Amino acid sequence: MKFIPTKIADVIVIEPEVFGDNRGFFMETWHAEKFAAGGIEADFVQDNHSRSAQGILRGLHYQVTKPQGKLVRVLSGEVFDVVVDLRKKSATFGQWVGIHLSGENKKMLWVPPGFAHGFYVTSPQADFFYKCTDFYAPEYERAIRWDDPGLGINWPLVEGKPPILAPKDEAAALFKDAECY
Numbered sequence: 001m002k003f004i005p006t007k008i009a010d011v012i013v014i015e016p017e018v019f020g021d022n023r024g025f026f027m028e029t030w031h032a033e034k035f036a037a038g039g040i041e042a043d044f045v046q047d048n049h050s051r052s053a054q055g056i057l058r059g060l061h062y063q064v065t066k067p068q069g070k071l072v073r074v075l076s077g078e079v080f081d082v083v084v085d086l087r088k089k090s091a092t093f094g095q096w097v098g099i100h101l102s103g104e105n106k107k108m109l110w111v112p113p114g115f116a117h118g119f120y121v122t123s124p125q126a127d128f129f130y131k132c133t134d135f136y137a138p139e140y141e142r143a144i145r146w147d148d149p150g151l152g153i154n155w156p157l158v159e160g161k162p163p164i165l166a167p168k169d170e171a172a173a174l175f176k177d178a179e180c181y
Helices: 032-039
Strands: 001-007 014-015 018-021 023-027 046-053 057-063 070-074 078-085 098-102 106-109 115-121 123-133 141-143
Touching: 046 106, 057 078, 070 078, 070 098, 070 115, 078 106, 078 123, 098 106
Parallel strands: none
Antiparallel strands: 001 014, 014 106, 018 023, 046 123, 057 115, 057 141, 070 106, 070 123, 078 098, 078 115
């Protein structure tokens, strides 16, 4: 496996070694010792799987208490995945990283605790899978606007179509008003 730091050093792209032939492929998606050697030590307590149609934008979500680290990947389809640093004492506070994850490229992304996370579906449909280091706690969940002008995230939106949002994402706070770590 390759562990590739992004412009925010704690956010890491993982490129697994894929073994394939005419029967299909095999790859490891989690190996505690290899991930620790790559700078990711995590104890996962919950797995989640969502399916979304093209144009769905989920996020930017985080929990102010019981923050979750997430190991995210796409099983089928493609998304543009975004993380925003919410750690006030970080040199990269308020910065974001975006990466295309797909069933084809098989890349994974490590989202450490202290970050907001979201994704936008660019393919006709996508199955999104992620492991979490803490349990979902809806009472602590918060959201930041996906189109916050202060963040300036360059989402690769389908031309002529606004993203499809959940009501909580439509009502999300601006970054300047968000609760941070």
